[in-house]
Each structure stands twice: as structure tokens, then as C-alpha cells.
Amino acid sequence: MTSPFDPLRDQLLGAAESLADGPAALPEILAGIVDDVDHALREPLEIFPVCHHSPASALAMLRRLREKQPKVIYLELCEDLQPLLTELRNCRLPVALQAFASELDGFPKESAPLSVIAPITESSAEYQAISYALDTPGVELVLVDRSTDHVFQWQPDVSSPADTPEPEDDLHGDAVGVEIGDLRPRFAELEEHLLHHGRVRHWSEWWDQYVEQPLAGADHETYRQVMVLIGSLFRRLAPHDTKRYASDEDRERYMWTRIREHLGRSGADPADCLYICGAFHAASRVAEAGSAPGTPDFAITPRTGTTWLYGLIPSSHSAIESQFGLAPGSVSIAATTWQKQLLKLRLTPFRLEGQKGARKTKKALPLPAASNGPVVDHLTGYLAGPPVLDGLDEEELRGWCVDIVRLARRNGYLASTADAIAVFETSVLLAGMRGRVRPTPYDFQDAAVTCIEKDTVPGRRDVRRLCEILLGGDRIGQVGYEALPPLARDVYDRLAPLELDLEQRSIQRALLDLSARPELAGCSQLLWMLRYLLPDQAVRPIMGSRKLGERHIQESWDLDLGRNQRAVIELGYEGVTVEQVLEQRLRRDAWDPKATAATALKAVENSLLFLESPRLTDELGARAIELLAAERTVDDAPDVLRRIRRLLGHYRATAPVLPGWCGRFVTEGYAHYCTLLPTAFVEEETGVRQVGAMLGFLFSMESLALSLGCDRTQLEIAVRQSHPESPAKIALLWAALHQLGVLPLTDLRVRVGELLGNPLVVPSFPQYVSGFVQALEPVPRLAPFVVETLSQAFARLPDPVLLPWLPNLITTLKQQAAELVPVLTREAGRTFPGSLAALDSWTAPWNAPPRARPSAGPGDAAGLSGPSGPAGAAAALLAANPAAADAVATMLGCEGGWTPLTTETGGDAAVVGLLTAYPATAEAVAELIGA
Known part of the structure; x- marks a missing residue:
């Protein structure tokens, strides 16, 4: 069968033969990409190749939707994310669709949590298709890509997905990014060749110069053929023996199988359908590709038992750039290009009804429906001549130069009108040196850095960042209240008495006068829980603290929940209320395989501070006892001592009796540290601080431990065995x-x-x-x-x-x-003396001569005599102060009057015997009173 692309194939093969020193596979590659274009265009179900966040793809999609008016749209996106699409109208773009799982069934437990995100921007072909399908009656939108569960099933190592770029921006966290329509080469050689001969620095600039601008005004067939050609080129040059390539082919089999299932189930005519996928997948030649009924299906494995949670999170231009490895500022520039092309071509984009942050636009009239005509070769003419690019737009470039100087002056640069002129001329010069008629935003950025930044950066932002702000900025999305999970909505509702706009993207100061407004106590409690669960910058106390035994009547907070909305949303994936999430976090910390007794005691303290749940506190306390008994080192002894002292002090001040777990912890710790004490004294790995903390626990808890049944002999033996x-x-x-x-x-x-x-x-x-x-x-x-x-x-x-x-x-x-x-x-x-003058006549107590004993007083005339030394001093003290002794006797329930202490009286004999049996006590008392 003849093909309209046969002349182009012959021309390329002739060019390959003329390059005798080229690669041996060159004829096969050149002929193959033409065959791929011919094969994709002959498919009855129209394949629409796209590149994500590409203004050219979005413009082509917008025009094609108005012309074709498809009844069914198949979209390359995880099929289980479809229920989230209707919530996009409650958000301000860009946002990301997210699937999240913290409790895994079928995946390694250590890889939790798992997360997949798919960012959506207004200048993407996918958003145009979603908006058209959701707001046009009679149109069905079907997501056909593998489910979130299959994304991780096909990962060779779920804990470290090497085949997916790791995002670095905090808005996307450690989620796996779903690359929709990614066209980045997967090998360094081709990219280096393209960048070198295109006189550009990075892939985003090359794509903008040689694909975006030429295709922005191209007709549908030209756009479609060029995009399939590019996708086929990258596909054939990519290494075929990698897991990444095999995974891509499995994705194509999966998507085509889902498409055929829907066609058979719904009876839809493929001519009325549109299949939107990345250009790489549009050039697929797997056996399962195609909408014909006899095409073999792909065996789709069942999902695991993991329960996935779904929601929307805020995204940003910088987050998308980081996730997909794009140059900084490229997504912002793409958004600006999108708005500019809409004005130039006088097109009205599709926007979801009620979309937040969207400009009001007039309802566009649909164009006459287009029919699929015969395939015509548009590639030959497109490849034969240079792309038609716009000429120099002096007004646009002049506006950029004036605005960047104004923005630079606001940020501390000593820029002037001369710098604006220099940036203008340098931009034109750089564009000419790089073979361009019109300076691109990247040329302007380089010129601004050269002419304005000079040697130093006076503020937080350098000139390159100022250019990104000028050309679009790092637009950050926001999820509307109606699209939030129950926990996030509950947080906003409970903080409503603060009378603050919590969706505002700036730091707000909340002042809580709990004595004048007791109803704010609930807000205070919630803020302290959020302080524990969220990043530091989201909720930050300025005045006030939360410790055991403390209650403040006034607090002040800096709240930045608007810019940290993602963190609040992801709390909703862990539970329905903040209290539930906090309880789960405390349990997770206490039962973590690496948890220690100090970790469990910290969880106990946090449960007392935030939850006031005796049941949970007792469970965490029992876990602390279990961990302490299992420890074979004393590295955490200082932390254990500090925390148990604080907890005991709290219970003694607030509870009539100590909880049972506290007594068991003290007795277990007493026996545990007595056992480890001789070894800790000898081991070089154990520091002095740790040994001191062990002794501190044993001595400070000794009275409580002995009252609970411990034996002091164990401590004495442990000390005597220490060498x-x-x-x-x-x-x-x-x-x-x-x-x-x-x-x-x-x-x-x-x-x-x-x-x-x-x-x-x-x-x-x-x-x-x-x-x-x-x-x-x-x-x-x-x-x-x-x-x-x-x-x-x-x-x-x-x-x-x-x-x-x-x-x-x-x-x-x-x-x-x-x-x-x-x-x-x-x-x-x-x-030491309190003044400098007293220092000259001061004598240290340890250097002073021992003081003489006081002469016999009236007590001796009454017959007071006794042993010499400390016992005698103590006896003299008791005789000289009988009232104190009588008060102690009354408190102890001893009856009888005061009996002078003599060696002949029985009372004296008992006291003297007691003092003689325990000389250390008498010496300590004597030293304290200076005897």
C-alpha cells in the first residue's frame, strides 16, 4: 500500500546513504520514524501527542477540541485519580492530584508512605481536555493509564524509585511524579548534541526555540505529525534493554487495553473519540496497540491490598520544574507564552466553571465539526524550510527592560535607565550571536544578569530570580475549602474564632487572651497540636509555651497555613481529626523498631500535653517499661532521668496517687541500672554523663523504689562491684x-x-x-x-x-x-564574699581552723552528758532545742514529755545507740550545722 510519506522516506534514506561515515543504524532509524508517523496517523482512533506544560500542545489541543468536538476523550493519567478531576473547579491552579498510602499491604513496610502526584497547570493540553469534557454535556472523559497501585508494582525498588526523578521542592515532598507526555531525551549524547548546535544552555530553552515557537501557529496535521516524529526519534534512540523502556511499553499495552475495553462496553465510534498521550507513547508499535477489536489484550495484574487515599495538594511552577528536571523559570515562561499566544491568535481557552483564579472570558462559539480526511504529508514542507519565527518586538523587549530595572531597584540594586538600555542592546546582541531574530526570555535573562548584577547580590534575590518573577513568577496553587479533606476543613472550622483569613498566603499574627476570651482555649489546644505535627514555619508560637504544669493566659502565634496548605492536607490522609493523627503518630514513634525508653517517655509527655487520654498514656508508659527492660546500653540514661523526673513531679502535683506504670518503671529502672552499673563504669564507650545519670536515677528514685519493694542491697552490691x-x-x-x-x-x-x-x-x-x-x-x-x-x-x-x-x-x-x-x-x-572589699579579709571555709566546741550550757547542769564526737553534738542540739523535738514526736504520734538525755536514762541510751550505729548521718547533720 502506497503511503503519502513514501517520498519523504526515500529522501531520508538517500541522505543516510550519503553519510557513509554515519552510524550503521541510521537508515533504519530515519525510515523507522517516518513509518511510525504513518502508522500513528492511520489509526482509526485519533491519537493526539502532547508534551506536558507545553503552550504549543495546549494551543493545538484547544483548536482541535473546538473543531472535532469529540464525544469520548481517553487521557493518559492514572485511572484511579478520575474522581478528583471534578474538584479542580474548587482550586486555584497549579495544583497536583495525589494518591497517598501510609499503611501498606503488598509492598515493603519500610517504604511507607507511598505517594504519586500529577501536577496540572492551565497552560497544559490535559487541563484543556479536562475542562472541555467536564463542562460539555454528553462528553465522557476516561483515564486509561495504570493505577497508582500499578505504578509501584512496576517499580524495581519501591523504597527508592530510580526510574522516576526525585522532586526536591517541599510542595511535592517525596512523592513519585507522574510524567505526562515527557519528551526529555533519556541519553546524554543526543541532548548534548542538540544543545551545542542549537546554541542554548539547557533542554527547556532548546524546546522553546525549536519546537514551541514553530508549532505555536501550526495547523493540526502539521503539529500532530511533527510531535509523533519527535516522539518516534527519541523512542528509537532510547536504549531498549532498560527497565524504563520495558515499563513504558507495558504502560502502552495497559492504556490500549483499557481503551478497547471502554469501546466495547460503551459502543462508542472511534471516529468520535480522541486519545491524548505523550508523544513518546504516540509512536508505540507494541502488538497490543490499536483500537481494532481483534488486537490482543494485555494481562493486567490485580491491585494489592493497599488502601489508597486521594486528594488535591497545592503545586507551584518551581515544584513542577524540580519534579521533571526542567530549567528554573521554564514553567513560568511557558505560562506567559500561553497567555501571549491566546491574545495573538484570539483564542478563548476552556476553563472549568467556577475555577478559582481564572479570568472571566466570553463563551467561545464552537467551530464546525471536522471530519477525519485522508492523510496528507505535512512533514516534508515543514522539514524542508526554516521555521517561521516572529521578528523583534521592540515594545515587548523595552517593557521587559524597564520592568527589570524597576524590580532590581526595589531589591537593592543600583540600577538606572542606562542599565535598561544596556539590557535591551545586549539582549538583541545575544540573540544575533545565537542565530535568533527575536530575543527569547532566556536571552533577556542572560543580558539582565550581565548588565545589572555586576559583582554582588544586595538582597535575597539575584537578577536571574527577578527575571523569573518578571516573566511569570513562581505561581503557587491553592486547594479550595470544598476540595479539602475532612481533617483540613475541621482545622479551618475550629480556628474560625481567631477571625483570620487562613487561606491568605502571608504570615498572620494571632493574639489569644485566654482570660478575657476563654472560648479561645480550644484554638490554643489545636494550635499546639498543629505545632507538633506540621513544619516549623506553618505554626510558630511567639509568646507562650506548652510544658507540664504550665498554663498561659496569653499567647501569640504566627500562622502561615496558606503557604503550608499541602502539609495540612496530607494530615487528612492519616486520619479524620487532628487528635486521631496525633495519637497515631505517638503510637508509631513508641512502637518504632528503633524506639528507646526515652522515645516512649517523650510520647507519654506529649500525650499528657495534647491529648489528656489516660488510656493512651498508660499504653505508652507500659511500652516505655518494655523498652527499658530490653535496652543493653545506657546511652539514653540522661534523657530517661530528665523525663521521668518531670513526669513524676507532674503526677505528684496533679494526681492523688501515681499511675501504676510509673511505679513499675521506677522499680524496673532501679533493677535495670543496678545490673548495668558495674559494666558501665568499666566500658570506655559509656561516658561519664551516662554513668552520672544512672547514679542519679538510682539515688533520686531510691526512696520510691524501696517503698515499692526494691532492695537497697542490690545497689550497694552494684557499687562495690564497680572498678x-x-x-x-x-x-x-x-x-x-x-x-x-x-x-x-x-x-x-x-x-x-x-x-x-x-x-x-x-x-x-x-x-x-x-x-x-x-x-x-x-x-x-x-x-x-x-x-x-x-x-x-x-x-x-x-x-x-x-x-x-x-x-x-x-x-x-x-x-x-x-x-x-x-x-x-x-x-x-x-x-565566696559578695564584695571586692570583703575579699581581702576572707578565708576559705576549707582553710579556716576548726571551731571550738561551745562550752557546757544549762543542759549539762540538768545532767546532759553523752558521747563525744558527732553523736554528742547531736545530743546537745536536741537538748538545747526541745520544742523542735517535741513537735517531731507529736507528728510521729509519740507520747510523753521531754526526758533529759543522760547515759543512765533509757531514752538517752536509745538515742546514743542510734547515733553510734549510724555515724554517717550524725556527721552529715553536724557538718550542715557547722558543729
Whole structure:
């Protein structure tokens, strides 16, 4: 059968033969692309090839829809996204259709969440087709591309989809982008060749110069044949042995199978239908391609059990550029080109009825319906001559130059009228050097950077970014209230008492006076939950905080929900209310495989702050106990100690009794840390901070643990079995022995004096001091001794040892023991004189001579006598202050009057025996009172 493209095929084959040094496959490629065009045009179902976000494709689609008026439109888009299309009329473009799944069934659990997005802009052929189909009675729109589930089924590695470009913009997150009509070459050689000979920098500029502009005013058949030709060229040059190519062919089989199913089910005439797909797929030659009834079908696998959630999220020009690897500013330039061509060609685009942000346009009259005539060769004439491009538009270029200078001055540049003239002339010069009659936006951008930016950027935006703003800006879409998921609508409704326009794309200040307006307490609670769930810039407190035991009567917030609408929308994929999502997040954190006891305690604290759910709190507390018992390291001991102390303090202040999980956590932690203590003292991997936190837990929780049934002997044995080697941990062990009453303070002073007197130990003495500082966590009553030790170190250590140690001490205190610094500061304030004048006559307490005992008082005349030493001092104190002793006795329920303490009375014998049996207690009391 003869073809209208036979002369073109012969001409190309002749050109291939003349290139004897060309690739061996060149004749096959050149003949093949002509055959692909002929094959695509002979298909009874009209194939309309497009490039996404292409003004030329959108213009050709607009004209073809008005001419053909198809009854059925098959669109290359995930078939399960179809219910979302009607919600586009409630949005301001650009937005993205999204499918989201966080709970997976049939995919690796670690790959969650999975997300697919398909951005829609007004200057895209797909949007024109959607608008025409939804607002024209009797027209059916059918999405035929693989479902979202199949997108990930066909990914070789769901957790890291290598075949799909990773978006970098925060509006699209880590979603997989669905490339509709992508025409970017998949190999560097062809792209490099085209960019070099086209005298352009990137693919977007080449496409605009050699495809967009020539095809903007082309007739339908010329546009269609050229686009299929380009798609066939890229298809034949792409490597056929890759998974990407096999996946593309499977997509084509899938789409044609769905098309034939619909044709058979609906009985539609292929002549009244239109199939819109990417130019790459329009040149498909798979066996399953075609609308004929006898064409074999593709076996479509069933979907997995994963439940997909669907919605719309805001998109932006920069997000689309990042997702599909386009040059910055290219989508904005395309949008500007689209508006310009509409005015030039006097076309009225299709827009969804009620579309937000759309300009009001007059209703366009439909053109007479066009019939499919015989195929005519338009390629030969198009390829034979140069493209017809517009000449220099001085008025447009002059307007650009004036506006960029005005915009540059607003952003801190010292630009003037001379710079505007220079940009104009340089743009014309660059266009001429690159073989162009009319400067493109990219030529103008290069000229503006050259003439205005000079050496430095005075503000946040450079000139290239200013050009992008001037030529269209980074337009950001918005999803309307009616199209939001229930959770997002609930958020807007609950924040309505703030009387702010939360859809506004700017930061708004919310002032909450909870004492004057108690009804705003619900807004405050919601804002704190959103603060936990959303990015920092979405909801930011300026005044007020949320901690255990705190309640503020006034708060102020900076709200930027308009620009962070996507984050609010995606919360709706996780639950119906914010409280439900927060509970799920807390459970997920606590039951994460990498969760620790500190993580679970943090979840417990957040549940108390935000949800006030005793059931959830008890579950999270039980999980914390489980994680603590399973831990084999003590890396998180400081965090565990800080959080459990805060929780215990909260419950003691607000609840009549401690929850059961708190008691179990204390007893489990007491036994757990006693078991790990000897090993932690020896291991080099365990830091001094961690050991100090363990001892802090054991000593500070000791009274509660003993009341709940723990045995103090376990702690004593653990301390005695500890044999550290590093100086800092040795100091910690001495502090623990002192706390247990084994090492008196006088003996501890003796050991420190021996360290300072030993020349071999002096270089490592700062490490002992660091250990004593960390010992303030488990033994806070050692603060006077630590101040004394630090003073001794500053006084007696030589400069070569002291000076290098000081920065390390300051860094350690700042990073690991910031809460201990106030303890040392207060103790130093009590120890050292308060004025400079008093310093000359001041004597350090540890250097002062021991004070003499007070002479016998009236108590001795009454027969007061007793043992010497601390026991005697305590007895004298009791005899001198009988009222205090009587008050304590009354509180304890002891009856009887005051009996003078003598060695002959039974009471005296009991007290003296008690003081003798526990000398450490008597010594501590004596030291505190200065006896």
C-alpha cells in the first residue's frame, strides 16, 4: 500500500546513504520514524501527542477540541485519580492530584508512605481536555493509564524509585511524579548534541526555540505529525534493554487495553473519540496497540491490598520544574507564552466553571465539526524550510527592560535607565550571536544578569530570580475549602474564632487572651497540636509555651497555613481529626523498631500535653517499661532521668496517687541500672554523663523504689562491684560511696589532697574534677565540696595543666551538664564574699581552723552528758532545742514529755545507740550545722 510519506522516506534514506561515515543504524532509524508517523496517523482512533506544560500542545489541543468536538476523550493519567478531576473547579491552579498510602499491604513496610502526584497547570493540553469534557454535556472523559497501585508494582525498588526523578521542592515532598507526555531525551549524547548546535544552555530553552515557537501557529496535521516524529526519534534512540523502556511499553499495552475495553462496553465510534498521550507513547508499535477489536489484550495484574487515599495538594511552577528536571523559570515562561499566544491568535481557552483564579472570558462559539480526511504529508514542507519565527518586538523587549530595572531597584540594586538600555542592546546582541531574530526570555535573562548584577547580590534575590518573577513568577496553587479533606476543613472550622483569613498566603499574627476570651482555649489546644505535627514555619508560637504544669493566659502565634496548605492536607490522609493523627503518630514513634525508653517517655509527655487520654498514656508508659527492660546500653540514661523526673513531679502535683506504670518503671529502672552499673563504669564507650545519670536515677528514685519493694542491697552490691579505671569515673564512684555512707566527707577530702600532692597524678586531676562536677547529678549535696575542689584546682594546678583544661571544662559543662551550672553558681555565691572589699579579709571555709566546741550550757547542769564526737553534738542540739523535738514526736504520734538525755536514762541510751550505729548521718547533720 502506497503511503503519502513514501517520498519523504526515500529522501531520508538517500541522505543516510550519503553519510557513509554515519552510524550503521541510521537508515533504519530515519525510515523507522517516518513509518511510525504513518502508522500513528492511520489509526482509526485519533491519537493526539502532547508534551506536558507545553503552550504549543495546549494551543493545538484547544483548536482541535473546538473543531472535532469529540464525544469520548481517553487521557493518559492514572485511572484511579478520575474522581478528583471534578474538584479542580474548587482550586486555584497549579495544583497536583495525589494518591497517598501510609499503611501498606503488598509492598515493603519500610517504604511507607507511598505517594504519586500529577501536577496540572492551565497552560497544559490535559487541563484543556479536562475542562472541555467536564463542562460539555454528553462528553465522557476516561483515564486509561495504570493505577497508582500499578505504578509501584512496576517499580524495581519501591523504597527508592530510580526510574522516576526525585522532586526536591517541599510542595511535592517525596512523592513519585507522574510524567505526562515527557519528551526529555533519556541519553546524554543526543541532548548534548542538540544543545551545542542549537546554541542554548539547557533542554527547556532548546524546546522553546525549536519546537514551541514553530508549532505555536501550526495547523493540526502539521503539529500532530511533527510531535509523533519527535516522539518516534527519541523512542528509537532510547536504549531498549532498560527497565524504563520495558515499563513504558507495558504502560502502552495497559492504556490500549483499557481503551478497547471502554469501546466495547460503551459502543462508542472511534471516529468520535480522541486519545491524548505523550508523544513518546504516540509512536508505540507494541502488538497490543490499536483500537481494532481483534488486537490482543494485555494481562493486567490485580491491585494489592493497599488502601489508597486521594486528594488535591497545592503545586507551584518551581515544584513542577524540580519534579521533571526542567530549567528554573521554564514553567513560568511557558505560562506567559500561553497567555501571549491566546491574545495573538484570539483564542478563548476552556476553563472549568467556577475555577478559582481564572479570568472571566466570553463563551467561545464552537467551530464546525471536522471530519477525519485522508492523510496528507505535512512533514516534508515543514522539514524542508526554516521555521517561521516572529521578528523583534521592540515594545515587548523595552517593557521587559524597564520592568527589570524597576524590580532590581526595589531589591537593592543600583540600577538606572542606562542599565535598561544596556539590557535591551545586549539582549538583541545575544540573540544575533545565537542565530535568533527575536530575543527569547532566556536571552533577556542572560543580558539582565550581565548588565545589572555586576559583582554582588544586595538582597535575597539575584537578577536571574527577578527575571523569573518578571516573566511569570513562581505561581503557587491553592486547594479550595470544598476540595479539602475532612481533617483540613475541621482545622479551618475550629480556628474560625481567631477571625483570620487562613487561606491568605502571608504570615498572620494571632493574639489569644485566654482570660478575657476563654472560648479561645480550644484554638490554643489545636494550635499546639498543629505545632507538633506540621513544619516549623506553618505554626510558630511567639509568646507562650506548652510544658507540664504550665498554663498561659496569653499567647501569640504566627500562622502561615496558606503557604503550608499541602502539609495540612496530607494530615487528612492519616486520619479524620487532628487528635486521631496525633495519637497515631505517638503510637508509631513508641512502637518504632528503633524506639528507646526515652522515645516512649517523650510520647507519654506529649500525650499528657495534647491529648489528656489516660488510656493512651498508660499504653505508652507500659511500652516505655518494655523498652527499658530490653535496652543493653545506657546511652539514653540522661534523657530517661530528665523525663521521668518531670513526669513524676507532674503526677505528684496533679494526681492523688501515681499511675501504676510509673511505679513499675521506677522499680524496673532501679533493677535495670543496678545490673548495668558495674559494666558501665568499666566500658570506655559509656561516658561519664551516662554513668552520672544512672547514679542519679538510682539515688533520686531510691526512696520510691524501696517503698515499692526494691532492695537497697542490690545497689550497694552494684557499687562495690564497680572498678572504674578512668579518673572521671573514679570520682563518680567516690561520690556514690559517699552517698551510701561508706566514704565520709573527711576521707574524701583526704583522697583529693593526696591526688594534688602526687606529681604523677596532677596532670589527670582535671578529669577527677570533671567527674566530681558530673557527680552533682546523683549527689547534689556535694556542691560545697565540688566548689572547694574547683578552687583547690585553680589554686594549686600548674598553668600547663590548668589552662588547656579550662576550655574543655567549659565545653563539657555547656554540652552535657548545663543544668548543673546553676547549682555550682549558687553554691559559689554562698561560699565566696559578695564584695571586692570583703575579699581581702576572707578565708576559705576549707582553710579556716576548726571551731571550738561551745562550752557546757544549762543542759549539762540538768545532767546532759553523752558521747563525744558527732553523736554528742547531736545530743546537745536536741537538748538545747526541745520544742523542735517535741513537735517531731507529736507528728510521729509519740507520747510523753521531754526526758533529759543522760547515759543512765533509757531514752538517752536509745538515742546514743542510734547515733553510734549510724555515724554517717550524725556527721552529715553536724557538718550542715557547722558543729
